[in-house]
Amino acid sequence: MSVSNNFLRLGVLSALVGMSLGVWMGANQDFVLRPVHAHINLIGFASMMLFGLFYRSFPASAQGWLPRAHFVLSVLGFLILMPCLTLMLLGRPVFMPAMIASEIMLVSSMLMFVVIVFMATLKNGEPTAA
Numbered sequence: 001m002s003v004s005n006n007f008l009r010l011g012v013l014s015a016l017v018g019m020s021l022g023v024w025m026g027a028n029q030d031f032v033l034r035p036v037h038a039h040i041n042l043i044g045f046a047s048m049m050l051f052g053l054f055y056r057s058f059p060a061s062a063q064g065w066l067p068r069a070h071f072v073l074s075v076l077g078f079l080i081l082m083p084c085l086t087l088m089l090l091g092r093p094v095f096m097p098a099m100i101a102s103e104i105m106l107v108s109s110m111l112m113f114v115v116i117v118f119m120a121t122l123k124n125g126e127p128t129a130a
């Protein structure tokens with residue numbers, strides 16, 4: 001599995017979904033789901049694309065269990081948080097434990113990414129081939 005490619009693919013798909021939701025909100029003048037739109041675009045599109053591009057720049061960092069765990073936790077957290085947030089904004093705050101779990105997953109995945117970035121940049125500061 002290429003962590004980089006998977007992040008990039010998820011990123012562009014998120015952009016498509018997030019922008020479509022933005023178009024829908026504008027067309028219907030219904031902005032209740034504005035935070036969902038913002039998070040699909042910013043966690044889904046912006047962050048995932050940055051993760052993918054990082055792993056392209058530092059291919060050695062994409063090897064091993066840590067980047068895989070980073071990917072799995074990011075995607076699971078994102079895919080669970082978006083529907084939970086949608087339901088909460090629509091006045092149906094069900095699945096709250098799942099929502100909290102997804103937030104923990106996202107923060108944990110970012111903690112892993114912090115370790116990955118520091119390991120990559122402390123080595124010699126230059127991208128290294130896999």
Ligand code: HEM
Nearest residue numbers: 018019020022023025026031034035037038041042045046
């Ligand atoms: C086709 C592209 C897009 C459309 C049609 C669109 C549409 C919208 C609309 C209608 C709103 C609500 C404005 C309001 O409340 O007055 C909004 C808010 C927002 N959009 Fe987009 N958007 C698009 C792309 C993006 C992208 C690419 C990003 C980020 C990468 C983004 C981030 C945001 C943010 C942060 C907000 C504010 C959310 C808030 O105030 O809670 N949007 N957008």
